[in-house]
Structure formats: C-alpha cells, structure tokens
Amino acid sequence: MTDAQPLVVRDLSFQYTRRDTPAIQSLNFTLNPGEILLLAGSSGCGKTTLIRCINGLIPHAYSGTLQGVIEIFGKSIQEMCLAEISNEIGTVLQDPDRQIVGSFVLNEVAFGLENLGLPREEIFQRVNDVMDYLNIGFLKDRETFQLSGGEKQKVALAGVLAMRPRILLLDEPLASLDPASAREALSIFRKLADDGISIILVEHRVEDVLAIHPEQVLYLEDGKQVYYGDAPGLLECVDYSQIKLPATIVMERSRGTPMEPFTSSLQGKDGEALVEFEDVHFRYKEDLPEVLTGVNCTIHKGDIIAILGHNGAGKTTLVKHALGLLKPTSGTVRLQGADTRKSSIAQNAHTIGYVFQSPTQMLFAQTVRSELAFGPENLGHPKEQVAQDTEWAIKTVHLEEEMDMPPLALSFGQQKRVSIAAILAMRSRILMMDEPTAGQDYWNYMAFMDSILQMPGFDSILFITHDVDLAVVYANRILLVDKGKIIADGKPHEVLAEEERLNQARILPTSLLKLNLEKLPLTGRFMRAEALAQFA
Amino acid sequence: MVVTFGYKQRNSLVETFDPRARWIFSILSLFTIVNFWDIRFLLYFLLISVVQYSFTRLTWKETKRAWRFIFFLMFIMIFVNTIVTSAGTISDVTANPHVLFAIEKPIRFTMTIERLWFALTQVVRVLSITMLFIVVPFTMDPRQYGITFKGMGLGDKLAFTMDLAFRFVPTLARDFGTTMDAQKARGYELDNLKGNIFKKIARMAPIMIPVTMNSLLSGEDMVNAMDLRGFSTSGKRTWLYTLKYRKRDIALIAYSVVVLIISIILPRVFHIGGFWVPPFLIP
C-alpha cells in the first residue's frame, strides 16, 4: 500500500448522460508522491470533468458513462465511497466564496472534521496545526465574509488540509486572486508538495505556474490528451495564441511570422475632459475607514486607461464614482462638466457604459436579443436604432449565432461577451470594464479586446485589471491605485518602468513587461510579444 | 448593501441564560398567554415581558423601528375589530352588553363597555406577546441558532441548514447590491417603475432573475464542496461548540412548564381566566 503510486489513471473516458460527445477520452497519466502536475487547457477541454472523476463526484453526483481505471494508492476508486475518497483526496474549488460553509474562519476550517465525527479536542488541535502551517492563525475568529480574496483561498485550503489528504486537487485556484496573492498561493502549493502531498493543479495561467516548477504537465484539448511530459516540452508544442506562454518563448516562436503592433482607433492626445475627479474622498459608512483618500484625475477624450492595483486598493470604487453609482463623501466628480451628485445614474449611463465583472449578476432576459435591447430601451433610444445597435454589438463579440438563445444557457465565456455587448449596444461615449478578461480563455479575450479597441464610436475606454499584460498591450495611459489614491498616472512605459512603485502597489512585473522594457529603446512603445518579434 | 444583524454582545442578564432555555421559555409563554382573556392575568405576563425587556439593555434607537411596526399593526387590527366588525371572538363580550353610547348616523353603531374593555385587554395581550419576542433578534447570536436547535432535538442537517443560511446572508446582500448597480448602469430605475401593478411587478425581473439564478449556480458548487468534505455521510457529527444548561436555565424551563400547565387547567377546570370586566365599571 505504501509503495503504490498516489494516483494512476489509465484509459479514462467519460460522457455525461445529457451530452452527445465524451467530455474526456482515453487519458493516461500517473502522479508520484510530492509531485505537482499542471493540468492545462482552454475552457471546455475537460479539466473540470477529469477532476470530478478523480474526487468521486463522478459518478456519485454526476451521471454518465465512465470507462477506464483510476487507482488511489493502488486501490480502484470504484470500490470506494465518497467519504473514503475524500479522506485521501482533498479538492479546492475555483471560487472560495462558493465553498466556504462557515460564517467564521474557525468553523469553516473545522467543518470536514466535524462531519467525520472526530472528538472536539482533536478537531481544535488539527485546526490549530493547519492554521499555523499556513500562517493564518490570526484569522481564526474573523468572519469569512470579511476576508480578502487571498485570505479566503487560504482558509478554504486550510479546511481541506485539516482532513489530512495525501492528494490535493486544485481547480483554478488563482482565478480570483490578484498577482501578489497568486504568487503567495503558488509558493504554498510548492511547500505542500515538498512536504509530501501530491498535487494536481488545474490552471490556465500557465506562465505563473511554471514559476513553481511543476514536475509534470498534462495538456488537454477537446477532452483529448495533447501533451503529457515535463514543463519545458509544453512550451515547444502548444499553440501560443491559445495558451499564454512566457513572452520570450512567444517572441522566439513567432519570429518567422511577426505581428504588426496593435493600434487602436483611439489616440490619447489630451482631448476634451470627459470625467474629472477633484479631491474625491469616499467611505461607505461614517465608522468605516476611507476607501478613496483623495483622488485627483481627469479622463480625456482619446484615453485608453488601464487601472492597476491589488484587490481592495479602491479600483472598483473609483470607477463606480464616475457613473454616479457611488457619490463622494467629499470632493467632486464631474461627468462632462456636470456634478454626478445632481444627475441620475440613468442619465449618466448615456455617457458611460459600465461592464460589471460577473455576467451572471446581470443577465436575465429570455433571448440575447432582448438582453442587448434592455439598456438602449431604458435610455429611450428609438426602435430602429436599438435593432441596429444590438446587431452591431453582437457581431463585435462574435456571438451572432446565439442571438435567439437564452443568455443563461450559454457558457460562462459567452455570457461574459454578452454582458459586454449589452453595454456596447447602449452606444455610450465612454466604455468602462471591470476585469474584462476574468474567466475567459486567453485567445477569446485577446480577440474581443482587439475588436473593442479598434471599434469606432468610443471617446475613451477604461478597464480595471489584474493582468499587467493587458495593460501593456492595450493601454495608452495607466493609473496605479493603492490605498485609495492614484500613486502613478502616465504612459505605460513611464508608469510600469518604476519597479519601486510597482512594489508599493503590489504589482508583479511579468515576462512581457520585462521584455518590453528591454526592447523599449528599439520600439519606443509597448506591444505584444508577437509584435516584438520584429525587433528580436 | 451592507447587512447588519441587530445582535451584538450586550453583557446583559438575559444573555447569561442558555439560548435553548430562552426559546423554551418564550414559546411556552406564548402558549400560556393565549389561554387568558382576563386582564389581571395578562398584566402579570406583560410585567414579565417588561422585566425581560428591561434586562436586555436595549436602547430606544435600536427598537423604535420594531415598535412603530407593532403599533401600526396593533392599531389597525384592534380598531377594525372593535369599531368596524362585531368584536366577538369571545361570546362574553357580546352576551350582556352595557351600552356606553349609540349613534344612528352615518351608520348605526353601538359602543358597549365590554367592547371597549375587550380592546384594552387585547392591547395588553398583544403587547405582552410581541414584547416577549421583540428582544430575540437583538439578544440571540445568529451563529448560535444551529447549535441551539440541534440542542433542542433538531437533526444535524436541519440544524446545519440554519447556520448555512446565516452564512449566506451577507453574500447575498452584497450580490443583490451588485445586481442593482449593474442594472442601474444599464439605465434601469427601480424608483421610477412605470405602468400598472402587473407591469411594475414584471419589471422586477431584471433584479430577481440574476440574483436568484446566481445563487442557484453557487449552490451547485457548494453542494459539491460539502460532499467532498464528508457532509453526506450518515455517521455522527461533532459540533464544535456545545451548550450547557446551568441551574438558572433549569429553573427557567421549570417555571415555563408549570405556568403553562396552570394556564391550561385554570380556565378549563376552574373557569378562571376568561374575559373579565371590572364590576365597578358596570352600572
């Protein structure tokens, strides 16, 4: 038993009862003690299905046809019940908010142990041990709701580790984290593996994961195993337009077919002032600390602004002020010269189109068409114009074929694009997007960012992002936000060149940023890796 | 949307009792009070409720919303019951009426001493019940609901449902706020709904649908996460916190049971506790 490998998968295939095609086909791999296996691929490639097969949710919670063998420490999981499997395998799901069951951290970490019916003393002992191990003992009495994204992730991990699994499945654990928290989480994963736990890490942020040197990589496309081997081998074989690879590799590989640098239809040249922030302070309640601590800034016609900063820095709060969703506690926000305190949000929506982060929090209509018409109709646009604008908006996000589908039946990535189109159809002068790329595949978000930024009609575009590369490729102006203040404002190559300030805002330089800084004397501006190939 | 429960630690006498004992006391008291229509008994229960209330250290600011709500309801109910309709759940009220005054216009209406006294009795009765329960949200820790009801004999799963519900409250309040903002950004105005009532209700869809569907989707993940941490196993579950009865709790429960038994016996066997009008009022 001790000699058996933690996990052996042979010829594994699975098809959901309600689907016509298999979700995964003939997968083969093994996991050794203390190893990290990176499982990569775009959405819908079968990553989640594979995870469900291993942790027993398939077939215990999802029905379908399962073929092949899965062995945990030499024992076939078909002979085990869900509880037995969860003693060996711990699973951390993508969104910690959707797996935390306790109102308080202590209860959350203890949950699994309570279910096992362990004596209370032992539960307290184990909970303390695991929290010390992860250095989160100080969170013990906090409310889970109040935690930051990074803290939530660690608490969720602690809840799983308290059950002392020997195999850990991590399903896109970085998705909701800012870069600094993501790096910290990754170093924890490495430490766990070095202490003997075998880890399967599902992640499409391949570049970030490579930093902790996963021993093996399994790459899936359409449910099939395309690559299985060590990490360097992956970089040679996958399509770099599908999966984001380190910039140097992309530059090398695209040397034969370099791309033209991206040019937007918008050119930032100190145009007319659209939104003005004048010494804006904001707090939610009198007894709470300030979220914005004196913001001064003007958004001009022609700006393509990326707002960077860590979680909780005040980025979203700042943008909500532009639309008037929040009103400053002191100071003034002016939208085209008018104080946002004096106008309604509906009036402001004529000028600013604001795309929220999560599409599921706004989609409601029976068809994509009526979803897209909702905004323009609220604004009182004439019928023919609404029809025209919805057509145009849906084409921009490449979803023409889904026009008569219910938006709620689409995949998450498609929903996100519908939510963007719903705002585009309002034909506002300024477009603001909160994390436009969250939950999207690399290829997809690059494609729609390209088309949105080349689209005529906007006076200015602004996006909030954790993805420094998105700012590098698309922005002509960057606002760096930290502790409710703008600590830097300028052209990308000015703002992002100062390492000290990036550290202050807890932003990590990416390989693309480093490469661009290196090539700046030749290029004079930032661009994507495929375009840098010209200067290689 | 920031949610705040009215509960906070007040270090009051009431909080030193075991929550189970307090629930048993409150619910048995409810069943006791409804057995009486005699204002003399009801005044005693009102006194008990006032005593409990005064031991909670509640401020007027915290409870004024609740009181306004209660007085509004009480006024409507008792006004209609006394003036508009016959006021006759209790046959004693209408059996031997003593007319106080009578009018013919605009409607024929007779006010009797019994009616008026009955209304007063009702006020005392409703007040003693509402006052008994008004303290609950402010003095019971929502995190203890699960273990409390587990300790009162509810199954593990039902008890845990309560805890989980309280865990979801702040998340859903936040999500509601987000959806509200997202739709406002699309020009939707909740305070400016147009059309008749049917159209107005249908215009709630842009809020109700995303909030509900989003919560259902997160439920799917939650079910998986809980099963993967052994929730569905049928074995015995440990609860991290335990509650312990102390002497005062036993005393409170014993009192509640005794009073309930008395309240059942008195009216039925000895015919005491029914509707009573002070003799000196009757000419």
Place this chain on the structure above:
Amino acid sequence: MKKGSLWSFGTRAVVYAAIGAALYGVLSWVFNFLQLPASGNVALRPAVVIPLFFGITFGPIVGFITGFLGNIIGDLLSGYGFWIWWDLGNGLIGLVAGLCAGMMVDYKRGKDILIAEIFVVLACAVGMFVASVSEMWVSGLDFATAMATTFFPAFITNIINGLILTPLLMLAYAAVRSRSGR
C-alpha cells in the same frame, strides 16, 4: 438532475434550503427598506416568489424552510421581532408550492408552468389563511377582522407577485439547467 423522493433531505436540500432562506430574508429586508410604491391594495413584494420557486424546484421541505427560516431572517434584518405564526404561514407557502415539485419535467413547458401557477394560488391561500387564523387565536380577532386586515391584503399581494414572477424564474432556470451536467 438527480431526483430523490419529494421528502428526502440530503446535501442538496440543505444547501438550497439555506440559500432559499437567506435569499428570502435578504430580499424581504431590502424591499421593506426600499419602500417600493404600492398600487391600491397590492404592495410590490417580489420576494414572495422565492419560497414559491424554491418549493416548486426543490420540493416541499426546501420550500418550507425557505419560507419559514427566510421570514425569520427577514424580520431579524428589519428588526421586526419574531412572529412565529407568520413564519409558519410563510413556510406553508413554500411547502404547498413544493407539492408539485414531483410533477415538474421541463420548466419551460406550458403545462408545467400552468401546474406551478395553480400551486402558487393554493400555496398563498393556505399559507396566509393559516397565518391569519393564528392571528385570531393570538390577538383575539374575530373572523371578519382577521380576513379583512390580514388575510386578504397578504393573500392578494402575494398571489399577484407570485403569479407574475414564478414563470419568469422557471423559464430562466430552464436555461440555467440546460448548462449543468447533472
């Protein structure tokens, strides 16, 4: 979708009952708080669709807890105290609506929506009747007063809100469900 018996109570039921209750509580509170305009005798009370819909979708137990516990939470948040007979009445709304859960096959089919709507009427009637009758017992109202001051206003409001919003949620859920692998 894995369907157990109408009355089973597994992890799914625990989670959806908890979500339903929290959602009903939060929505009751915010709509109290926002003071939506009423039209004549009918108040805008969209939250009532939650126990109805959770009952129809997840069965009578989930429906009951959604209504019962949700009403408690709503009153807790609003600071209204504790009204166990109204909690019970709201619980019954979810429970009675949940009796048709077993008949639901396809949430976007006309027949299923019609059945659900019939149960919406029954549920509101039973739930609000029980609460009103309890009010007679607690406050000593006569039948006519209880009907006039509590039953009819509550019943009419709940039923109109419920009838309009239930099908909308069912259609949306049909779309969501077509995505899930269960």
